Amino acid sequence: MELQIPKGTRDVSPEEKIAKDKIVNTLKEVFELYGYAPLDTPILERFDILSSKYAGGAEILKETFRLKDQGKRELGLRYDLTVPMCRYIAMNPSIKMPFKRYQIGEVFRDGPVATARYRQFTQCDVDVVGSSSMSVDAEIVALVYAAFSKLNLDVVVKVNNRKLLNDILDYCGIQKEKQEPAILSIDKLEKFGTEAVKNELKEQNIDDKKINTMMDMIKIRGGNWEKLSQLKKFLKNSEGLKEIEELLSYAENIGFAINFDASMARGLAYYTGTVFEGLLKNSNVKSSVCGGGRYDKMIGAFLGKGSCPAVGISFGVDRIYDAIAEKQETNKTNTKIYVIPIKALNESMKIVQQLRDAGINTDADSMERGPSKNLEYANSLGIPYVVFVGKKEMEENKVKLRDMKSGKEEMLNLNEVIKKLNSQAAQQS
Amino acid sequence: MELQIPKGTRDVSPEEKIAKDKIVNTLKEVFELYGYAPLDTPILERFDILSSKYAGGAEILKETFRLKDQGKRELGLRYDLTVPMCRYIAMNPSIKMPFKRYQIGEVFRDGPVATARYRQFTQCDVDVVGSSSMSVDAEIVALVYAAFSKLNLDVVVKVNNRKLLNDILDYCGIQKEKQEPAILSIDKLEKFGTEAVKNELKEQNIDDKKINTMMDMIKIRGGNWEKLSQLKKFLKNSEGLKEIEELLSYAENIGFAINFDASMARGLAYYTGTVFEGLLKNSNVKSSVCGGGRYDKMIGAFLGKGSCPAVGISFGVDRIYDAIAEKQETNKTNTKIYVIPIKALNESMKIVQQLRDAGINTDADSMERGPSKNLEYANSLGIPYVVFVGKKEMEENKVKLRDMKSGKEEMLNLNEVIKKLNSQAAQQS
Numbered sequence: 001m002e003l004q005i006p007k008g009t010r011d012v013s014p015e016e017k018i019a020k021d022k023i024v025n026t027l028k029e030v031f032e033l034y035g036y037a038p039l040d041t042p043i044l045e046r047f048d049i050l051s052s053k054y055a056g057g058a059e060i061l062k063e064t065f066r067l068k069d070q071g072k073r074e075l076g077l078r079y080d081l082t083v084p085m086c087r088y089i090a091m092n093p094s095i096k097m098p099f100k101r102y103q104i105g106e107v108f109r110d111g112p113v114a115t116a117r118y119r120q121f122t123q124c125d126v127d128v129v130g131s132s133s134m135s136v137d138a139e140i141v142a143l144v145y146a147a148f149s150k151l152n153l154d155v156v157v158k159v160n161n162r163k164l165l166n167d168i169l170d171y172c173g174i175q176k177e178k179q180e181p182a183i184l185s186i187d188k189l190e191k192f193g194t195e196a197v198k199n200e201l202k203e204q205n206i207d208d209k210k211i212n213t214m215m216d217m218i219k220i221r222g223g224n225w226e227k228l229s230q231l232k233k234f235l236k237n238s239e240g241l242k243e244i245e246e247l248l249s250y251a252e253n254i255g256f257a258i259n260f261d262a263s264m265a266r267g268l269a270y271y272t273g274t275v276f277e278g279l280l281k282n283s284n285v286k287s288s289v290c291g292g293g294r295y296d297k298m299i300g301a302f303l304g305k306g307s308c309p310a311v312g313i314s315f316g317v318d319r320i321y322d323a324i325a326e327k328q329e330t331n332k333t334n335t336k337i338y339v340i341p342i343k344a345l346n347e348s349m350k351i352v353q354q355l356r357d358a359g360i361n362t363d364a365d366s367m368e369r370g371p372s373k374n375l376e377y378a379n380s381l382g383i384p385y386v387v388f389v390g391k392k393e394m395e396e397n398k399v400k401l402r403d404m405k406s407g408k409e410e411m412l413n414l415n416e417v418i419k420k421l422n423s424q425a426a427q428q429s
Numbered sequence: 430m431e432l433q434i435p436k437g438t439r440d441v442s443p444e445e446k447i448a449k450d451k452i453v454n455t456l457k458e459v460f461e462l463y464g465y466a467p468l469d470t471p472i473l474e475r476f477d478i479l480s481s482k483y484a485g486g487a488e489i490l491k492e493t494f495r496l497k498d499q500g501k502r503e504l505g506l507r508y509d510l511t512v513p514m515c516r517y518i519a520m521n522p523s524i525k526m527p528f529k530r531y532q533i534g535e536v537f538r539d540g541p542v543a544t545a546r547y548r549q550f551t552q553c554d555v556d557v558v559g560s561s562s563m564s565v566d567a568e569i570v571a572l573v574y575a576a577f578s579k580l581n582l583d584v585v586v587k588v589n590n591r592k593l594l595n596d597i598l599d600y601c602g603i604q605k606e607k608q609e610p611a612i613l614s615i616d617k618l619e620k621f622g623t624e625a626v627k628n629e630l631k632e633q634n635i636d637d638k639k640i641n642t643m644m645d646m647i648k649i650r651g652g653n654w655e656k657l658s659q660l661k662k663f664l665k666n667s668e669g670l671k672e673i674e675e676l677l678s679y680a681e682n683i684g685f686a687i688n689f690d691a692s693m694a695r696g697l698a699y700y701t702g703t704v705f706e707g708l709l710k711n712s713n714v715k716s717s718v719c720g721g722g723r724y725d726k727m728i729g730a731f732l733g734k735g736s737c738p739a740v741g742i743s744f745g746v747d748r749i750y751d752a753i754a755e756k757q758e759t760n761k762t763n764t765k766i767y768v769i770p771i772k773a774l775n776e777s778m779k780i781v782q783q784l785r786d787a788g789i790n791t792d793a794d795s796m797e798r799g800p801s802k803n804l805e806y807a808n809s810l811g812i813p814y815v816v817f818v819g820k821k822e823m824e825e826n827k828v829k830l831r832d833m834k835s836g837k838e839e840m841l842n843l844n845e846v847i848k849k850l851n852s853q854a855a856q857q858s
Contacts, residue, residue: 003520006473006504011517014466021467032763033785035792037443038450042549043472043535044435067496070539075435088440091432096809098795101443106472110499120471133795135778253775254782334461346682349564353683356462363464366562380525
C-alpha cells in the first residue's frame with residue numbers, strides 16, 4: 001500500500017499546529033471582544049443547498065466535492081461558511097436580529113492545486129446579519145485592526161463600495177448588464193495591471209473612451225476626503241459615495257485609519273455595498289489576509305422573503321501563519337519541562353504529578369533510557385528545561401534542573417522549580 | 430427549495446457552542462499539561478488507507494462516506510483519528526519516539542441514526558506511540574481524572590487487560606480462534622446482561638461448562654488486590670495479570686484510584702493489552718464518557734515493519750456536554766455588556782471602543798432602536814449588563830449601568846464601569 005494523503009490536502013505538524021492554534025485563539029478572543037457569538041454547522045451540506053441559485057454560484061459549484069449517503073441523498077462538502085450560515089438563519093426564524101456570529105472551520109474546494117491553494121483549508125468568518133448601519137461596517141474595520149495588533153502584524157484596511165463602482169460605470173455610460181462582468185475585471189487590476197484589465201473590458205465590448213474615463217475615476221489619487229470630493233463633482237446623489245463617507249466618519253470617530261481605494265472590487269458577484277480588504281505592511285505576504293463586504297440581498301433571497309442586510313469578513317489563517325512564521329520563531333512545543341528518572345521511576349512519577357498539579361506542562365521519560373539519549377530527545381522537541389531525578393537528588397530531597405539553552409544546572413527543591421517556571425511563564429504572557 | 434441539513438448531522442447553536450468550546454479548551458489544557466502535542470490531519474483520506482486491513486475493519490468500512498475527486502481518486506471521510514495518526518507516523522519516519530499527540534476533530538460514520546448517534550461527531554484523542562511501559566497507561570488514567578476534575582464531573586476509571594481475558598479464556602479451554610468473537614460478546618455484558626451474553630457464547634459453540642467457569646472468573650468480586658490474588662490462584666505466569674498489577678501499583682504511587690474490572694472488554698478487535706473506560710458518578714449519562722486501550726500491533730502492521738507499542742484514549746465531547754448541561758446552567762453568551770445609545774451614536778461608539786480596549790466583551794445597538802426594544806434584545810441574549818449613553822449622561826461625563834438580573838441602575842463614569850466588570854470577571858475565573 002502506498003502511503004499518501006489526498007491531493008491538495010496536508011497534515012499539520014505539532015509545531016505548525018501550535019502556531020495555528022495561537023492565531024485562531026487570538027482571533028476568537030477578538031471576535032468575542034467585539035460581541036460575536038460562535039456557531040458551528042456540519043461539514044456536510046445537502047447538495048441542493050450548496051447549489052441553490054442564491055448560494056456561491058456556478059464557478060464554485062464546479063469545485064464542490066459531491067457524495068451520497070446510504071439513503072442515496074445528494075450531499076456536498078461545504079465550500080464556505082456563508083451559505084451554511086444563511087441556511088441556519090432561514091431554518092431558525094426565532095433568531096434575534098441583529099445576529100452577530102463567528103465561525104471557524106474547514107472548507108473544501110476541489111479546484112486546481114497550487115502554492116498556498118489547497119483543497120481543504122480553514123475559514124475564519126465574522127458576520128453581522130440584520131443591520132444596514134454603516135456603523136457596523138466601521139466596527140468590522142476596528143475588529144480587523146484589533147486582531148492584527150494582537151497578532152503583532154501591521155495591517156492596512158482598504159475599502160470601497162460596490163454601489164459607488166456601479167455609479168461610476170453608470171456615469172461613464174456603461175450599460176447595466178455589462179457592469180457585473182466589468183467589476184469582476186476591475187478586481188484583477190492589482191494582480192494583472194491596467195493594460196490587461198483594459199483589454200478584458202474591450203473584449204466585453206466597452207468603448208475605449210468609456211474605459212479611459214472609468215479608469216481615470218477609479219484610479220483617482222489623494223487622501224480619502226480629497227478623493228471623495230473629486231468624485232462628488234461627477235457623481236450627484238451617489239448612494240455609494242454617501243455610504244463611504246459615512247463609513248469613513250465612523251472610523252475616524254473611533255480612531256481607525258482606512259484607505260479608500262475606488263479601484264478595489266473583490267471577486268465575488270454577491271457584494272452589494274462596502275467591500276474591504278486587509279493587506280500587511282512590512283511582510284512578504286502580498287495577498288490580502290482578510291476580505292469581505294456587504295451582501296444585503298443573499299440572505300433575503302435564501303429566505304424567500306424580502307431583503308436582509310448582512311456584512312462580514314473572512315480571515316485567511318494560512319496566510320497569517322505564513323506572515324508570522326517569516327517574522328518570528330514559532331514554538332516547537334508547549335511542554336515546559338521534561339523529567340528524567342535515573343533508576344527512580346516511582347519517585348519521578350510523583351514529581352511529574354506535582355509539577356502538573358502546579359499547572360506546569362510536563363513530560364517525562366517512560367522508556368528508562370540513559371541521560372544522554374533523554375537529553376537528546378528533550379532537545380529535539382525543543383523543551384526548555386530538564387529535571388533529573390536520581391538517588392543523590394532524592395537523598396537531598398532535591399532535583400537537578402537543567403536550562404537546555406544555557407546548559408546551566410542547579411540543585412533545587414521542587415517548590416523552587418515550580419516558582420522559577422511559573423515566574424517565567426508570567427513574564428512571557 | 431426545502432431547507433434541511435443532512436440526516437444525522439446537526440447545527441451547534443451559539444449557546445451550545447460556547448459550552449462545547451469550554452469543554453474542548455479544558456481538555457486541550459489538560460492534554461498539554463500532560464505533555465501531549467497537537468496534530469491535525471485532513472478530513473479527507475485516501476480510501477485505500479481507510480480500508481487497509483490494518484485499519485478500522487470491515488464493520489466501520491460499511492459506514493464510511495466515500496467520494497471521488499476531479500481526478501477520479503477514491504477518497505473517504507475519516508471515521509476516526511487513529512488511522513490518520515498511524516498514516517502520519519508511517520509517512521514521517523523522522524518523528525522522535527515516544528510520540529505523544531492529541532487531536533480534536535470531526536469524524537464521520539454513515540450508520541444508523543439514533544439518539545446521541547450522529548453521522549458527524551467530534552473526537553478528542555490522546556495517544557502515546559513508542560512506549561510499552563505501564564507507567565504510560567497509568568499516566569493516561571491520571572490524565573482522565575485531571576480532565577474530569579477540571580470539568581467538575583465525578584469520574585471513575587475502570588481498567589482491564591485483553592491479555593488477561595485471553596489468559597482466562599485459555600484457562601477455560603476456549604480455543605484461540607474462538608477468543609476474539611467471545612471477547613466482543615463479553616463486551617456486551619453491561620448492556621445486555623449475563624443471560625444474553627451466555628446465549629451469544631453458546632451460539633459460538635462454546636460449552637456451557639466453559640462459559641460458566643469463564644463467567645465466574647471475570648465476574649470475580651472484591652477490592653483490586655483481592656481480585657488479583659484470587660485470579661493468580663488459577664493463572665500462573667499471566668502477562669495480563671502482571672501488567673494490571675504494574676498499572677495498579679503505578680496508579681497508587683501517584684495517588685489515583687482505579688477500578689479493576691475483569692469483565693470489561695471494549696468493542697474493538699485491535700486492543701492488545703490495557704483497556705480503559707471512564708464512567709460518571711452522580712449523572713444521568715450512563716454510557717462511558719471516555720474509553721481506549723493499548724494497541725501494540727496496529728502501527729507496526731501499518732508501517733510494514735515489526736511492532737510499535739501504542740496506547741490511547743478518546744473523550745466523548747457530546748456526552749460530556751450532556752452531563753454538564755444537566756447539572757449547570759450553560760452561559761448563553763460570552764458578551765458582558767451591551768451599549769444602548771440614546772441619540773448619541775458617535776459618542777456611544779467611542780465608549781464601546783474604550784470598553785473593548787479594556788478587554789471587556791462588548792456589543793452595542795447599531796439599529797437605533799428604542800431603549801425598551803434594546804433591553805428586550807440584550808435580555809434575550811442573556812447579556813448581564815447594559816449601558817445607556819444619552820444626552821444627560823454625556824453632560825455628566827457618565828453612563829447609566831443597568832444590572833440585567835437585579836434591574837439595579839447606577840450612574841458611573843467609564844473607569845468605574847470597567848473596574849466593576851473586570852473585578853467581576855476576576856471573581857468568576
